[in-house]
Amino acid sequence: MIKSHADFAKRVDALFGQFSEAEMPGAVVAVTENGQEIFASAYGLANINDNLPMGRKTIIRIGSQSKQFTVLLILMLEAEGKLSLEDEVQEHLRYVPRLEYPVKLNHLASNTSGYRDHLEMMTIGGLSIFAPSDRQTVRDVIATQDGLNFKPGSAMTYSNAGFFMLSDIIEQIEGATFNDVLRKRITGPLGMDDTSLLLRDGLAMKRLAAHYTKRADGWAHLGWGIEFGGEGGMVSTLDDMVLWQQNLTDPMVGTAQMYERMSAPCVFDNGATGLYGLGLVTDVYCGRRAVGHGGAVAGGKSESMRFIDDGLGIVVIANNDQVATFAVAHRIADIYFGISAPALIKLPPGRYRQEGGTNVIEIVDQNGVPTFVSSDGVTGFDFRHPGGPKPERSVTDLVLSPRPNGTIDGTFCGTPRIYVPLVADPRAAAPLAGRYVNNAQGLEVKIDGDVQRGVFRLRSDIGAMKAPIVAADKDLWFLLQPSTGMHAGLPWSATLSVTGNGFELNSERVKRLRFTRA
Incomplete structure (x- = not known):
């Protein structure tokens, strides 16, 4: 535990030192001990143009x-008898298709439904998330889905679509907007007066921070064009999120039993325990249970984490996309508990493919430290995680362990995997050139190229997308990141796996999207 509050404050301040320079966005942070605040600070500017500093009352996504x-x-x-988490989704939402297996509301709330993430599906369909779109567009995208990522309950893959559907169900049952229901039932009674749903980036609000991304020529405003709901549209302040943490520990709104259900990790069909509960994530860090959730939007990141057996609470909210808030919360915990830096586990750099599958990961060496890369982003490792190094981000059930022969053992949602190195100069067995369709979703693809590279052109009812493809293996291609995507600038956005009559597209949150030759 901390020996000196002054030393603790100095060391936490150092984590945010990059924002001490002029004309920088920043972050706010608070640390509580058994419900009492022991540290809080604000760094950088809420609005660079107007030189407005960040503060406890700054409203941030x-x-x-x-x-x-x-x-x-x-x-x-559910407690009022208006629904049950055992209800099938179609009992409430007619636009949601029935697919291979029944999907229940508890699957939506635990990210175990198998529904494809609508943000990735929009990008794949050629509709940039930076371009204006409305909630009906999302319903249309969900309504055309022709398959699930996996059997519900068998795995966990992050799906904003599930929480979009839950938002729709709330509005339908209550006959009111999500924001009105939120204020009536939660934020109003708790006095969280600055917490609400902000439907779209660009809307005016007093004390609202601008949100920024870092580019080669400096900081730039960043906002998405989509409309948000309960899947990710809320704004809040440092003060309000500290109130919320206190409510999770000592409920004034909701019940202790509800929060126990929310934080209870899911159990997969194979008997393995996951991380995601019902809207909350429970992990073990250095032998201590940590419960919370993070968030990432255009130009912003956040994390709320409670070490529930130790009385430690941490809130971090940034108005820029350069703060790895989940890792920063861990570093604050390290300082508080007096945890020293871990011994590094050597993971050979290179790209690896799941044996017998399509998942690809990359290990890169950054100043001697192994770093994890996938189509979902770049992150460091938690080298203390039991079972092997785990990517240090809030929602992932992948754990890795190197073998002496150069392969890597992996465990995903309790299921073993083996990752084998990809060759440095891959060539496909044959060009993927041709025309392909997914008729159910109105997707048409034309590919030109040879056995090493090509151009992927897609058209749909909602847009168009053009991106390079490069061979990854004899039967596997990388679809490189389009500039319209959530993670533009990463090495690849999806893989294209060659099948007998076409190919199958797999990304981080969209699986088994099949195309056949036209």
Whole structure:
């Protein structure tokens, strides 16, 4: 535990030192001990143009932290007999298709539904998430889905679509907007007066921070064009999120039983325990249980984490995309508990493919430290995680362990995997050139190229997308990141796996999207 509050404050301040320079966005942070605040500070500017500093009352997007509020509203409605988490989705939403297996509301709330993420599906379909679109567009995208990523309950893959559907169900049952229900049932009674749903980036609001991304020529404003709901549309302040953490520990709104259900990790069909509960994530860090959730939006990141057996609470909210808030919360915990830096586990750099599968990961060496890369982003490792190094981000059930022969053992949602190195100069067995369709979703693809590279052109009812492809293996291609995507600038956005009559597209949150030759 900390020996000196002054030393603790100095060391936490150092984590945010990059924002001490002029004309920088920043972050706000608070640390509580058994409900009492022991540290709070604000760094950088809420608005660079107007030289407005960040503060406790600055309103900032909290992204997917919204999901815990959405689930609480669902549990409240269940307690009133207005729904059941055992209900199938179609009992409430007619536009959602019935696919290979029944999907229940508890699957939506635990990210185990198998529904494809609508943000990635929009990008794949050629509709940039930076371009204006409305909620009906999302319903249309969900309504045309022709398959699930996996059997519900068998795995966990992050799906904003599930929480979009829960938001729709809340509005439908209550006959009111999500924001009105939120204020009536949660934020109003708790006095979280600055917490609400901000439907779209660009809307005016007093004390609202601008959100920024870092580019080669400096900081730039960044905002998405989509409309948000309970999947990620809320804004809040440092003060309000500290209130929310206190409510999770000592409920004034909701019940202790509801929060126990939300934080209870899911159990997969194979008997393995995952990380995601119902809108909350429970992990073990250095032998200590940590419960919380993070968020990422255009130009912003956040994390709320409670070490529930130790009385430690941490809130970090940034108005830029350069703060790895989940890792920063861990570093604050390291300082508080007096945890020293871990011994590094050597992971050979290179790209690796799941043996017998399509998943690809990359290990890169950054100043002697192994770093994890996938189509979902770049992150460091938690080298203390039991079972092997785990990517240090809030929602992932992948754990790795190197073998002496150069392969890597992996465990994903309790299922073993083996990752084998990809060759440095791959060539496909044959060009993927041709025309392909997915008729159910109105997708048409034309590919030109040879056995090493090509151009992928897609047209759909909602847009168009053009991106390079490069061979990754004899039967596997990388679809490189389009500039319209959530993670532009990463090495690849999806893989294209050659099948007998076409190919199958797999990304981080969209699986088994099949195309056949036209």
